[in-house]
Each structure stands twice: as structure tokens, then as C-alpha cells.
Amino acid sequence: MNSRGIHVQSVDKSFGRGQARTVVLKKTDFVAETGLLTMLVGPSGCGKTTLLSIIAGTLHADGGAIEVLGQRLDKMGANAVAKFRSRNLGFIFQQFNLIPTLTAAENVSVPLVIQGFGYRYAERKAREVLEWVGLEDHVNFLPAKMSGGQQQRVAIARALVHEPPIILCDEPTSSLDSENGQHVMTLLRKAATQKDRLVLVVTHDNRTYGFADHMSEMEDGKIFRTLTTHEEILRHHPPGS
Amino acid sequence: MIRIALKMLFGDRGKYVMLVSGITFATLLMVQGMSLFCGLMSWTYSTMRNVRVPIWVADPKVEQCNDNKPMRDTDITRVRSVEGVAWAVPLYQGISMARLVDGTSKMITLVGLDNNTLIGAPTRIIKGRLEDLRMPNTVILDDFGVERLSAGRSRPIGVGDVFEINDREARIVAICKSYRSFTGGPYVFTTYDRAVQYAPNQRKMLSFILAAPQPGLSEHEVAHRIAGQTGLASFTHQEFMWSTIMWYVKNTGIPINVGTIVIIGFLIGAAISGQTFYSFVLENTRHFAALRAMGASSGELCGMLIAQALLVGFIGFGTGLGLVSFMGNNLLRLGKVPFLMIWQIPVIVGVAVLVIVVISALIGIIRIVRLEPAIVFR
Ligand SMILES: Nc1ncnc2c1ncn2[C@@H]1O[C@H](COP(=O)(O)OP(=O)(O)OP(=O)(O)O)[C@@H](O)[C@H]1O
Ligand SMILES: [Mg+2]
Numbered sequence: 001m002n003s004r005g006i007h008v009q010s011v012d013k014s015f016g017r018g019q020a021r022t023v024v025l026k027k028t029d030f031v032a033e034t035g036l037l038t039m040l041v042g043p044s045g046c047g048k049t050t051l052l053s054i055i056a057g058t059l060h061a062d063g064g065a066i067e068v069l070g071q072r073l074d075k076m077g078a079n080a081v082a083k084f085r086s087r088n089l090g091f092i093f094q095q096f097n098l099i100p101t102l103t104a105a106e107n108v109s110v111p112l113v114i115q116g117f118g119y120r121y122a123e124r125k126a127r128e129v130l131e132w133v134g135l136e137d138h139v140n141f142l143p144a145k146m147s148g149g150q151q152q153r154v155a156i157a158r159a160l161v162h163e164p165p166i167i168l169c170d171e172p173t174s175s176l177d178s179e180n181g182q183h184v185m186t187l188l189r190k191a192a193t194q195k196d197r198l199v200l201v202v203t204h205d206n207r208t209y210g211f212a213d214h215m216s217e218m219e220d221g222k223i224f225r226t227l228t229t230h231e232e233i234l235r236h237h238p239p240g241s
Numbered sequence: 242m243i244r245i246a247l248k249m250l251f252g253d254r255g256k257y258v259m260l261v262s263g264i265t266f267a268t269l270l271m272v273q274g275m276s277l278f279c280g281l282m283s284w285t286y287s288t289m290r291n292v293r294v295p296i297w298v299a300d301p302k303v304e305q306c307n308d309n310k311p312m313r314d315t316d317i318t319r320v321r322s323v324e325g326v327a328w329a330v331p332l333y334q335g336i337s338m339a340r341l342v343d344g345t346s347k348m349i350t351l352v353g354l355d356n357n358t359l360i361g362a363p364t365r366i367i368k369g370r371l372e373d374l375r376m377p378n379t380v381i382l383d384d385f386g387v388e389r390l391s392a393g394r395s396r397p398i399g400v401g402d403v404f405e406i407n408d409r410e411a412r413i414v415a416i417c418k419s420y421r422s423f424t425g426g427p428y429v430f431t432t433y434d435r436a437v438q439y440a441p442n443q444r445k446m447l448s449f450i451l452a453a454p455q456p457g458l459s460e461h462e463v464a465h466r467i468a469g470q471t472g473l474a475s476f477t478h479q480e481f482m483w484s485t486i487m488w489y490v491k492n493t494g495i496p497i498n499v500g501t502i503v504i505i506g507f508l509i510g511a512a513i514s515g516q517t518f519y520s521f522v523l524e525n526t527r528h529f530a531a532l533r534a535m536g537a538s539s540g541e542l543c544g545m546l547i548a549q550a551l552l553v554g555f556i557g558f559g560t561g562l563g564l565v566s567f568m569g570n571n572l573l574r575l576g577k578v579p580f581l582m583i584w585q586i587p588v589i590v591g592v593a594v595l596v597i598v599v600i601s602a603l604i605g606i607i608r609i610v611r612l613e614p615a616i617v618f619r
Binding site for chain 2: 049052053056058059078079082083084085086087089091093094095097099100101102106110111113114115119170
């Protein structure tokens with residue numbers, strides 16, 4: 001196996017038990033590579049978020065192998081996984097999840113603080129990254145004083161500030177209008193290609209499909225097709241369809 | 242992380258104020274209740290604070306210093322004859338009515354001191370002279386008495402003024418400071434013989450025998466010897482003080498009433514703070530989950546909650562204590578309300594607040610530890 005990237009093999013996950021039991025993932029395989037922006041797409045309820053949570057180590061799989069950057073997450077304890085996350089993963093959520101009482105710079109510095117860096121260093125780094133996402137004028141703004149697009153850019157800055165090799169995004173553009181969505185995806189692509197990162201984006205938003213290098217299509221808890229070139233993606237998902 | 246935690250808390254102004262108010266209120270009620278209790282208890286043995294002597298001897302049935310079961314005058318001689326007793330003198334204590342110039346009557350606590358020695362006389366004379374008590378029909382009034390007995394006069398009653406105790410003339414020769422009595426009346430000091438004349442006639446008048454051990458002997462030992470040899474009750478100052486306090490604890494509703502205030506304070510504080518803190522945690526669940534997803538450990542999240550709760554407790558406790566001291570020192574003292582904040586009270590209440598705060602934090606912690614960080618993706 002490749003020691004870079006994400007390799008998920010034969011993962012099972014179900015929720016509930018007895019009558020209420022829903023099987024979400026059955027023997028699911030999934031691969032994403034470094035240096036690329038991979039999109040995970042599929043109809044609502046097919047298990048995209050579930051798979052992403054398992055890759056992030058925030059959700060336990062019932063079985064299967066989850067290898068991220070050469071490490072078997074399914075074999076680690078909870079605290080080791082938390083530590084692994086704080087070093088190697090950056091997150092972008094649909095709901096932004098910024099802490100409302102912290103300024104943009106403070107929000108962005110959180111991952112560094114979690115890793116144990118001093119506040120001063122963390123905030124200096126935060127300002128640099130905020131500049132990179134074009135928010136140098138908003139470092140001291142509270143989230144409530146910013147637009148959705150600006151908040152999501154703060155969230156991107158937060159995901160990047162500790163320079164993790166992997167960025168995981170769940171529906172990063174679906175609360176945004178088209179223009180802000182394009183802006184956010186441009187930044188994410190830049191983050192992927194510039195620094196040789198792995199960016200995994202779960203999305204519904206076909207307006208952003210053009211940003212994908214690879215695309216895994218999911219249905220009923222299975223990856224049924226992976227498109228590996230822009231041409232293929234465009235052929236299967238023509239813009240405006 | 243702690244700094245982030247505190248910013249989260251301070252940022253939520255409404256909850257923060259609510260939490261601090263809850264703790265402040267609880268502190269206020271608890272400290273207030275306990276101080277009221279201690280204040281009342283300190284009033285119960287005021288006579289003993291005003292008349293400071295090493296040993297108190299009384300009728301064997303007497304348990305507390307406001308009780309009056311008179312002994313025979315010959316008992317003084319019996320006490321004097323006990324080996325190790327340096328001196329023994331009589332003390333009269335009783336409730337009497339003072340008649341004012343406007344014709345109204347006020348209750349007073351009349352204290353009769355030994356004619357010759359004036360042992361137990363007030364030590365804090367603010368006007369006049371103690372020695373003048375040897376002149377006929379004279380009394381010493383305490384400063385509270387000045388307030389109480391001035392009715393109907395153009396200026397406050399003072400040295401040289403006259404009022405009546407049970408139709409007999411009482412001329413004031415000095416004003417002293419004293420501790421307030423539990424029964425509420427001001428203290429009027431005079432000599433034993435005169436007190437006996439002022440008081441309504443009874444067969445026996447000797448309320449207490451005051452005594453002291455000879456140099457080198459312990460109060461305790463001599464007090465016990467007196468009890469053993471005379472069959473009278475005999476206490477050291479400390480013993481009689483505690484006996485008095487315990488009598489009021491056992492025989493009045495004070496502990497229950499005050500205990501209720503204190504418990505209500507604790508429960509209200511715990512309810513408000515616990516509830517508010519829980520809803521604070523609930524509202525911030527997403528953010529705690531996000532922190533968890535970003536790699537914060539459970540331990541760090543618990544640390545954040547504990548820091549938040551402790552800070553709230555600290556500020557609330559400080560505010561409450563400050564308020565209650567201010568009230569105690571100003572309003573209550575002006576209104577002559579019993580209030581005595583001994584140092585143990587803030588310590589006890591501090592511990593109670595700590596308990597409230599820890600319970601609140603624990604409720605939050607249970608919630609956070611069970612948290613599925615995966616919820617951030619929903
Ligand atoms: N904690 C849970 N308890 C019970 N069922 C769950 C839980 N999480 C997810 N599910 C179920 O698992 C299935 C897949 O959910 P998931 O969130 O992974 O879908 P999704 O592909 O992300 O959908 P969407 O595009 O709407 O976000 C759904 O049927 C959902 O109801
Ligand atoms: Mg989803």
C-alpha cells in the first residue's frame with residue numbers, strides 16, 4: 001500500500017440495531033491521492049458523510065481497514081486518533097463551525113493552540129493564512145460580522161493554519177451562493193496543488209465539479225465509479241446539467 | 242485552550258451574567274444566613290461579654306446566662322469558702338421596665354454589680370465616670386439605651402438625666418458601650434443593693450455568683466471544685482458561653498430557620514448555575530465537538546469546562562461576599578440586626594460554592610465526554 005493518501009478497504013458501518021438498523025457502508029473501498037482534489041459525490045443519504053467521518057477518525061467503523069498517511073486509524077486508541085487528527089487533518093464543515101465569540105484570527109489559531117503552540121505564535125500564523133485567503137482586513141472580526149463566504153474562508157484558513165497534509169471538507173459550498181462557492185473552491189484547489197496536499201471534498205454542488213481532479217461517485221454506500229481525468233468528469237457531469 | 246474557554250464564556254454575556262448572578266445570590270443567602278445565625282448566637286451571651294469574669298456560678302438548673310433561678314445570699318459565702326477561690330461576688334440580672342418622661346415604658350436589662358468592688362462593670366465608658374455609681378440612685382446606661390430611652394426629650398438622654406425604674410429614681414452617671422442583649426432591651430448597670438431595690442420584690446434575688454481562681458490555679462479546676470463542694474452549677478467563661486449557645490440551638494427554632502435559608506441558598510445557586518451551565522454547554526456542543534474533531538482531547542475539553550466553571554464560581558463568590566460584607570457592615574448594623582461574619586463562614590460557603598461549581602462542570606463534562614465528534618459534520 002502507498003504510505004501517502006487515504007486507503008479505505010472493505011469498511012462496514014451501520015447505525016442502530018434490530019428493526020431500526022440501517023446499514024450505511026457495506027464492504028466499501030475508497031482511495032484518494034496526495035496532490036489532488038478528490039470529490040466524493042452521490043445522492044443524499046448514500047453515506048458520504050459517514051465515510052468522511054470514518055476517514056477523519058471521528059466515527060468508528062464496524063470493520064475494515066482505514067489507512068491514512070500510512071497509519072491504521074482503526075487500530076489506534078481514541079486519544080492517539082485525536083492527536084493524529086490535530087497534526088494531520090484540517091476540517092471544513094458545511095456550517096463553518098466557527099466559535100462565535102472568537103475573532104477570525106483567534107478562530108484560525110485554534111488548531112495551533114490545540115497542538116500546544118503559544119497564543120502569540122498561533123495568532124501571527126493565523127494572520128498570515130487569513131491574508132492568504134484574502135481576509136487581511138477582517139482579522140479582528142467576529143464571525144457574526146462576516147458574510148457566509150467570508151466565514152467559510154476563515155474556516156479554510158483554520159483548516160490550513162497548521163499545514164496539515166490532508167484537508168477534509170463536507171459540503172463546503174452548499175451554504176454559499178455561486179460566486180462565493182467558486183471562490184472557496186479556488187482556494188481549496190490552490191491549497192491542494194500548491195503544497196502537495198490531499199483535499200477531499202464531499203459535495204452535492206455540481207457547480208463546483210469543474211474543480212475536481214478525481215471524482216468518486218457513491219450510491220447506497222458503495223463507490224461505483226471513479227473518474228480520474230477532467231475530461232471524464234466533464235463528460236459525465238456536463239456543466240449546467 | 243483555557244484562554245479559548247474563557248473567551249467562549251465571556252462572549253456569551255447573558256449566560257455569563259446569569260451564572261455569576263446565580264453564584265452571587267447563593268453566596269449572599271448562605272453567608273447572610275450563617276452570619277445572622279452567628280450574630281444571634283453572639284447576642285445570647287451578651288451579658289457574659291459585658292460582664293467579663295472567669296467563673297460563673299448559678300442555680301444547678303441554670304444552663305444559660307439569660308436564665309434567672311435565684312440563689313440564696315448565703316451561697317456567696319459557701320462559694321468563697323471553696324479552696325482556690327480568689328473572690329466571689331453577687332450579680333443581679335433581670336428584666337425591668339424603665340419609665341420615660343413622656344410616660345411610656347421601655348424594657349431594659351438591669352444588671353446589679355457588687356457594691357464594693359463593682360466587679361464586672363462596663364469597661365468601655367464613653368461619657369461620665371464609673372466611680373460615680375457609688376452615689377445614691379445612680380445607674381450607667383449603654384449607648385443603645387440612649388437611643389431607646391430618649392423618647393419625649395428635646396435632646397438625647399445623657400449624664401445627669403433621670404428616669405424611673407419601677408417608680409424609683411435612676412440618675413445616669415455614665416454612658417458605656419455594650420453588646421446587644423438577646424432580649425432586645427438596653428443594659429442598665431447599677432450596684433447589687435440598688436438593683437435589688439429597683440427590681441420587683443422577690444424572696445431571693447441572687448442571679449449569679451461571679452468568681453475567680455487564685456493565681457496559679459486554672460479556672461476549669463476551680464469551677465469544678467465549686468460545683469463539687471456547693472452543689473451549684475459552676476462554669477468557666479468558655480463553658481458557660483457554649484452552654485448558653487447550645488441551649489438556644491436546642492430550644493429555639495433559630496437553627497432550623499437559618500438552616501433553611503442556607504439550604505435554600507445552596508439549592509437556588511446549584512439550580513441556577515447547574516441549569517445555566519448545562520445550557521451553555523448544550524449551546525456550545527457543536528463548538529466543543531468541532532474542537533474535538535480538530536484534535537482536542539477529552540481531558541482538554543474537561544479542563545476548559547472546569548476553568549469556565551471555576552472562574553464563574555470565583556467571580557460570583559467574590560461578588561456575593563463583597564455585597565454581603567457591605568450590607569452587613571452598613572445597612573444591617575444601622576438597623577441593629579444581628580450579623581457576625583466569623584472567618585469560618587466564607588470558608589464554608591466557599592466550599593459550598595466549589596461543590597456547586599464542580600457539580601455544574603461535571604454535568605457538562607458528562608455531556609462532552611459522551612459527545613460523538615462526528616456530529617460536527619451534520
Ligand atoms: N448517527 C446516526 N444514527 C443513525 N443513522 C445515521 C446516523 N448517521 C447517519 N445515519 C444514516 O446513515 C445514512 C447515511 O448518512 P450520511 O450522512 O452519511 O449521508 P450523506 O451521503 O452524507 O447524505 P447528505 O448528502 O444528505 O449529507 C442516512 O440514511 C442516515 O440517516
Ligand atoms: Mg452528508
